[in-house]
Amino acid sequence: MKEITYLDAIHDALDEEMAHNKDVFLMGEDIGNYGGAFKATEGLYEKYGRWRVIDTPLSESGFTGAAIGASLMGMRPVIEMQFADFISCAFDQIVTVAAKNHYRWGGRTPIVVRTPFGGNVHGGAFHSQCPEGWFLNVPGLKIVAPSNPYDAKGLLKASIRDDDPVLYFEHKFLYRRIKGEVPDEDYTVPIGKSKVIREGNDLTVITYSAMVHIALEAAEILEGEGISTEILDLRTLMPLDKEGIYASVKKTNKVIILYETPKTGGIGGEIAALISEDIFDYLDGPIIRIGSKDTPVPYSPHMEEFYLPKADDVVTAAKKLVAY
């Protein structure tokens, strides 16, 4: 076991999968000689050459389409949106082509779309968004969003080996801030499985990616006040791990769903509806959603801080919910 950063985990997963399978290749903007805007692909161009680490023109739609075509011919392309915000340029290729090939004519489309996403990095309205919610309404896609190096590496490897198109949401804020132990040997993290990363009895916080760390911070504060918080890291957003969600809610009976996308229309509404449809009788209080404000992501650091969910928001909501 060695301790590495979240960014290293992504880099290592790419490196190992490329070494392991010659069908795996990378495409994206500045990912070659430059090593990627965030250096996720650093050194891979030198190691695997220009035919397996391909710098593309500034056309997300173009290289996504090229990746889909290559995947249909048996390759396993991993493409990088330089910022997740730019995925909207490739929207049609992803939702109309990649997501529907298998349904329409049985063709498998094993592409991975890596998307550095999320705020708290002072990137402004065009470089801080969380677009995962846009894709939750598109059957045919898989969506993962790890919160730590172990899951980041294991989920990326699982995504590359998966025969369906996978959107891999990697959080920019976590890249160099979060470190963790990762096994030396080959492993994957199964797509579709959530994980309880902190056990508790009084309430469950269901969350994923960077917000997991906000939840952990809140749980520490709450523990000091005698409130025991369970944290469920979703890890995969589609398909949702209903079993995992229901098990935790049945245990604590009170739920907060915490996510970084704007509150309206986010994954929180979907999870809340599932809980109330399937296990209503286990609820001992209202289901609470905590999301970002319903505005574009502000550029000003103070405004951005106001915009994003904070540990304090979770603590306040949790106390209210536990007292309910």
Add this chain to the structure above:
Amino acid sequence: MSLKVIMPQMGESVAEGTILKWLVQEGERVAKDQSLVEISTDKIDTEVPSPVTGILQKILHSADETVPVGTVIAEINELTGEVTEEVAVEVKTPVTQSARPAQVTARIVEEEGEGEKRYSPLVRKLAREYGVNLQVVKGTGAGGRITKQDLSGYIEGVQKLKIPSGPEVEEVIPLTPIRRIIAERMVQSIKAAPHVTTTFEVDMTVIAKYREMNKDTMQKSQGVHLTYLPFIIMATASALRENPVLNSSWSDSGIIIKKYINIGIAVSLEDGLIVPVIRKADSMNLIELARESQLLAQKARDKRLKPEDVHDSTFTITNYGIAGSLFGTPIIMPPHAAILGIGAINKRPVIINDAIAIRQMAYLSLSFDHRIIDGAQADRFLSKIKNTLEEWGSKSEKVPVTESGFGGVW
């Protein structure tokens, strides 16, 4: 194809069922209509047949679990001959049965009944399971709401009170669904209906002789064991026809007189009591009544009763005399207006024309709902039954015995 097996709806008002026993284990093959699982609801215990032939892939709720109607309790992988792996994974046959609107109505009524107070779904579920009256639980949540902790604290407290001396000297037998429903019904009945019991002594000598004379023939030609019960059912059905007010239900908008006579027969089971029903009892002859009552009792003991076997009775007969009881004061089964209890039939000295004779005597007791029925009506009804039984064979009840068995139209 993977097919979901759901907890079936076993009657209008049934909201949940308890799994008693899986008759097929995971991984085993099951044939269409083969019994898959034994379930118990507040109405009946029964076996659920498999909807298809296939492999029982997954048991989702194990024995002793109680789940709402409509819950998926198992998955069967249907064997169709040409199942490919992909189909098995991706095609799920939709289950068409869904919860009835009746349950929703019941729930709304319950909420209104609780006035201003609101309870979380979990609190209401626990209160239901443990039979707690939420009005007496103190709430510490926001605005005095009862939280999960308040309720589990209360339940623990009550349980401690109930078992002060520990498990060495006392034992708590968990309530089975049937026990719980009997308790609910009996309390409901005794609270709502002012009970009065009236008792007549009936001379069964004629019936006893008649029975003695015919039972072997009947057994031989019809395969039916002739007991006293069908005679009493027959007499009761005819008395109900003459006194329709006994065949009724109380409602706030008026007394509902039922034009059909469906007589429920109380059958005692090892762990409770169930009342299968003989439909249109007034249109059946003695042999039919004997056969039907025997069949239903057997089905009840074998736990093979279907929902329709226990629904829609309009009057009850309970035969505690079998166990030796002389007379009782039975509790009316809601929503009936009355119940007839049959005491033991014994030889007793009786005075007839100032001489002492030995006769087969029985006490018949009728408990009735005094909101609907007055004493005189009840006694008129009971004396009609008495007369029919004592004068059996003197009128149209005569059954000619022929070579081929029993004939005659009743």
